[in-house]
Amino acid sequence: MVNDPVADFINRLKNAQAVGHARVQVPYSKLKEAVAQKLVACGFLKEARKKQRKKFPVLEVTLAYLPDGSPKITDAVRVSKPGRRLYAPAAEMPRVRQGKGVLVVSTSKGILSDTEARKENVGGELLFKIW
Numbered sequence: 718m719v720n721d722p723v724a725d726f727i728n729r730l731k732n733a734q735a736v737g738h739a740r741v742q743v744p745y746s747k748l749k750e751a752v753a754q755k756l757v758a759c760g761f762l763k764e765a766r767k768k769q770r771k772k773f774p775v776l777e778v779t780l781a782y783l784p785d786g787s788p789k790i791t792d793a794v795r796v797s798k799p800g801r802r803l804y805a806p807a808a809e810m811p812r813v814r815q816g817k818g819v820l821v822v823s824t825s826k827g828i829l830s831d832t833e834a835r836k837e838n839v840g841g842e843l844l845f846k847i848w
């Protein structure tokens with residue numbers, strides 16, 4: 718049983734890219750699908766889609782690599798954890814690596830990146846930083 722599905726998801730992505738896999742399958746949830754779609758929109762992943770594996774649905778994620786073969790995801794760090802939830806209003810949304818990275822935020826308007834949250838003027842729970 719996984720206590721923190723978002724941390725498990727980003728760790729699976731990092732581990733799969735570290736060994737050079739083209740795809741990774743993770744147990745499906747709507748939250749993971751929304752996060753994966755946001756990472757596709759930001760360019761860190763190629764594709765994410767729901768598939769059926771035996772009885773259970775899985776989320777199959779196609780990883781993105783640079784032309785030289787190095788992974789697009791250098792690192793990802795969980796910000797808000799089950800023991801300590803962190804929230805920020807739109808005006809105080811932190812930047813990641815001087816704008817080179819993305820902060821994924823769970824808002825009332827769905828899963829957004831930090832720049833989208835500032836543009837929409839909504840705050841929320843800071844899920845994780847990725848660069």
